[in-house]
Amino acid sequence: VTVLLQRHGSITVAHVNGDIDMANTASLLAAILAGIDVDDVALVLDLSAVRYLDSAGVQMLFELARHLDTGRRAFAIAIGDGSPARAVLKITQVEEVASVRASVDEAIDAVAGTTTRSPRGEKP
Amino acid sequence: LPRATAMFGPTFAGESVIRLDDVAADPRFGQSGPHFGMPEGHLPVVSYLAVPVKTPAGEVLGGLFFGHSEPGRFTAVSERLVVGVATQAAIALDNARLYARQRSVAETLQQSLLPERLPSVPGVVMAARYQAGGPDVEVGGDWYDVIPLPTGQLGIAMGDVVGRGERAAALMGQLRAGVRAYAADGKGPAQILAGLNALLHDNGAEQMATLVLGMFDPVTFELRFANAGHPPPVATLDGRTTLLDGTTGIPLGATAGATYREVTLSLPPGTTMVLYTDGLVEVPGESLDDGLARLVDIVAGATDIEDLCDRATSAVSDTRTDDAAILVLRVEPLGSRISLQLPAEPHALREVRATLRRWLGECGASETEAYELLVVGGELCSNAIRHAGGESRTFTLDASIDDDKVVTLRVQDQGSWRQPRVDEGGRGLAVINAFAGEVTIDRAAGGTTVVATRRLTGADSAVAS
Numbered sequence: 001v002t003v004l005l006q007r008h009g010s011i012t013v014a015h016v017n018g019d020i021d022m023a024n025t026a027s028l029l030a031a032i033l034a035g036i037d038v039d040d041v042a043l044v045l046d047l048s049a050v051r052y053l054d055s056a057g058v059q060m061l062f063e064l065a066r067h068l069d070t071g072r073r074a075f076a077i078a079i080g081d082g083s084p085a086r087a088v089l090k091i092t093q094v095e096e097v098a099s100v101r102a103s104v105d106e107a108i109d110a111v112a113g114t115t116t117r118s119p120r121g122e123k124p
Numbered sequence: 125l126p127r128a129t130a131m132f133g134p135t136f137a138g139e140s141v142i143r144l145d146d147v148a149a150d151p152r153f154g155q156s157g158p159h160f161g162m163p164e165g166h167l168p169v170v171s172y173l174a175v176p177v178k179t180p181a182g183e184v185l186g187g188l189f190f191g192h193s194e195p196g197r198f199t200a201v202s203e204r205l206v207v208g209v210a211t212q213a214a215i216a217l218d219n220a221r222l223y224a225r226q227r228s229v230a231e232t233l234q235q236s237l238l239p240e241r242l243p244s245v246p247g248v249v250m251a252a253r254y255q256a257g258g259p260d261v262e263v264g265g266d267w268y269d270v271i272p273l274p275t276g277q278l279g280i281a282m283g284d285v286v287g288r289g290e291r292a293a294a295l296m297g298q299l300r301a302g303v304r305a306y307a308a309d310g311k312g313p314a315q316i317l318a319g320l321n322a323l324l325h326d327n328g329a330e331q332m333a334t335l336v337l338g339m340f341d342p343v344t345f346e347l348r349f350a351n352a353g354h355p356p357p358v359a360t361l362d363g364r365t366t367l368l369d370g371t372t373g374i375p376l377g378a379t380a381g382a383t384y385r386e387v388t389l390s391l392p393p394g395t396t397m398v399l400y401t402d403g404l405v406e407v408p409g410e411s412l413d414d415g416l417a418r419l420v421d422i423v424a425g426a427t428d429i430e431d432l433c434d435r436a437t438s439a440v441s442d443t444r445t446d447d448a449a450i451l452v453l454r455v456e457p458l459g460s461r462i463s464l465q466l467p468a469e470p471h472a473l474r475e476v477r478a479t480l481r482r483w484l485g486e487c488g489a490s491e492t493e494a495y496e497l498l499v500v501g502g503e504l505c506s507n508a509i510r511h512a513g514g515e516s517r518t519f520t521l522d523a524s525i526d527d528d529k530v531v532t533l534r535v536q537d538q539g540s541w542r543q544p545r546v547d548e549g550g551r552g553l554a555v556i557n558a559f560a561g562e563v564t565i566d567r568a569a570g571g572t573t574v575v576a577t578r579r580l581t582g583a584d585s586a587v588a589s
Contacts, residue, residue: 019477022506023470052477052495054502055552084495091558092551 001028005035008044008108012036015046015104020057029060033067042074042111046104053085058092065097075099076107129156138176138184143203145196147172171197175210179218188213226290231256233293234267237300243272246462246479247342247393249454251429253437257403257447264447265292265333266401269300271307274471276478278342279307282354282399282451283335286375295331298323299376303337313337313350314386317376321352324377332377336399343482345392345455350384352376355405355416358398358423359391365424367416368397393457398423400436403448407440415440429454458483461524466505468512468519468537476505476521487525489580496559500576501533503552508537511572529580533560538571 001018014032036043045064047053061077068075076099079086089100099110128136130152135142144150147169154161162169169191177186188210190198242250250270257264265285273279281303285292302323306316316337324331336357338349349357349368353375356367373384391397398419405415419436426432429452436450462483466472480501484494501521508519519537526532556563560576 019474021470021473021477021502022509023473052498052502054499054506055555056506058551058555084492084499087496087558088499088555091554 003028003031003035007037010037010040011042011044011108011111012040013044013046013104013108015049017049019052020050020060021052021054022056025056025060029064032064036071036073040073042076043068044104044107044111045075045077045098046107047077047079047085048083048104050079050083050085053088055088055092058088058094061089061094062097069097074111076101076110078102078104078107127156131155132174132187135174135176135187135189136184138178138182141176141203141207142172142174143198143200144172145198146170147191167191168193170195173198173202173206175203175206177210177214177217179214181218183218185214185217230288230290230293233290234265234296237267237293237296239269242270243278244465245272245278245342246464247456247458247482248278248340249429249456250452251433252449252451253433254449255403255437255441255447257445264288264403265296266403266447266449267296267300268399268449268451269303270451271304272475273307273339274474275310276341276343276475278340279303280338280340280349280399280451280453281335282357282401282449283333284354284401286332286334291331295324295333298327299333299335303335307339312386313339313348314384317350317352317373317384318382321376321378321382322380325380330377332375334375338397338399340391340453342455343478345390345395346388347391347397348386348388350386352382352384353378355400355402358400358420360396360423361389361391365420367420391453391455393455396423396426396429396432396452396454398432398436398450398452400450401446401448403446404436404440404450406446407443408445409443458486460526461522463523464521465518466521468509468517468539470506470509472509473502473505476501480523483523484531487531487580488529488582489531490582493578493580493582497531497533497578500556500559500578501535503556504533504535504574504576507552507574508535508539508572511539512537525580530577531580532575532577534573534575536571536573 001016001020001024004015006013012035014035020028065075078101079089081102094100101107101110134140147153171192171194173190175188176184177188178184188206238254242252252268254266265287267283269281271279283299285295299320302320303316306319317335334352334354336349336351336354338347340347351372353372356369356372359366359368371385371387374382405419406412407415418439422432422435422439432452433450437448440448462479464476464479466475477498480498481494484497489497505521512519519535522534524532556576561578563576566573
């Protein structure tokens with residue numbers, strides 16, 4: 001599995017390519033987290049080129065969501081509606097922790113509203 | 125054998141030569157029971173000459189004993205002559221033992237470098253033979269290897285190190301390790317050959333080797349191969365048996381900076397490929413072309429690959445002086461049932477998916493059906509890997525399809541499938557339940573068996589839509 005990182009302003013887009021399974025989730029999570037900039041307000045994870053994803057990968061997505069939530073960052077996933085992995089995300093209710101969209105552009109739009117990062121616990 | 129009595133002792137200990145005009149007159153004679161002298165029926169010995177056979181290092185290998193029925197028959201000249209013979213004999217025996225030891229070291233080394241058994245790969249049947257060059261010939265440098273790669277591909281190597289004996293066997297070992305390391309690193313056949321060529325040169329060993337190296341993908345049937353001076357592989361493609369030549373580069377170690385050309389071809393089910401060493405086609409008194417033609421005929425006429433190996437090796441066993449090796453691969457359809465036994469390690473999942481992908485394709489599964497069953501298989505095997513116990517730490521996956529197009533995936537391990545935690549296995553079970561028509565879990569004392577079934581419709585069914 002490979003990860004390609006791109007920056008869109010204060011959003012990091014991580015394009016993942018290959019198969020995700022229990023053999024590589026730990027290193028994949030570490031690679032994605034290492035790619036997040038300190039000023040980032042959101043992460044978009046592009047799973048369009050993922051050929052295989054099962055519950056081990058979903059487990060990693062929930063862990064990633066926890067990390068992002070701790071840093072008050074938004075989380076969106078781009079995955080084609082026709083992608084077979086899309087069904088896995090649906091069954092495991094990944095939508096509860098991430099905005100799941102059909103393309104990278106739509107995923108960026110979904111998190112673009114988050115312009116500034118407010119420190120955790122700060123009252124408005 | 126004589127015992128180390130007072131009379132024989134000095135010979136066995138290698139202390140001195142004993143030359144006597146009358147053995148019975150010597151004070152050392154007749155001192156030991158039960159006979160106290162020569163036993164009844166012993167040849168009459170009066171004159172006696174005994175010379176130890178001693179290696180230059182001082183080890184006593186035996187003795188030369190002479191007797192005569194008359195007294196005073198052995199002179200100082202006889203003694204010098206026998207001592208000379210004993211010295212020569214000792215050196216010859218010592219060399220013979222050294223040679224046998226070296227040969228056995230080389231043999232052991234070489235045999236340890238040949239695969240004990242070929243890996244089991246669904247859809248690929250393999251057979252191999254190695255024949256040593258005969259007792260009067262030093263151990264040769266023929267070797268082969270079949271390497272299951274992390275990519276699901278199969279690395280295939282057939283090589284011949286120029287030279288013989290321990291040095292050849294040692295280089296074989298280096299090449300074999302080099303191929304395995306480069307291949308695990310994701311390098312292709314031509315890159316690996318170039319790398320090995322550089323290794324040989326940097327060693328300054330002035331040794332050469334030939335090697336044909338292939339990587340076969342049992343899912344896409346693609347073969348990439350490159351050849352460093354080795355006899356060309358023989359393949360039966362679309363009913364025609366031909367030599368895969370025209371790509372042969374120079375042997376490894378021949379020149380610095382050699383590069384190799386890579387050829388890609390398709391080996392669909394029904395294909396046979398044969399790799400071999402020159403010992404199988406180079407026979408004294410016969411041209412190489414005749415040897416190659418004979419091998420091509422044997423390959424073309426073969427139905428069983430074990431039989432093919434036997435016929436190819438026995439065809440040259442009488443006239444051959446060199447050692448010879450042959451490795452045969454035949455690509456076959458997977459059929460209605462496949463069975464994998466794998467180590468309970470996460471990296472095994474890749475092989476599971478590669479084999480299931482190919483098999484489900486052959487079964488006529490739609491893309492969605494194939495993906496969803498792949499996930500079911502992946503979830504079941506992941507659980508087996510997480511919870512595998514037992515001595516062997518392996519698990520098995522059986523997949524079968526019946527006449528009603530019902531696919532059954534059966535995963536068995538020797539561990540206990542503990543009640544899954546909600547955040548982890550719970551999701552796995554949800555996925556399995558969504559994608560498989562029926563799931564049963566049997567937790568027995570010796571392990572856990574999970575069976576999932578689903579009927580193929582060929583449609584992009586999908587559950588979640």
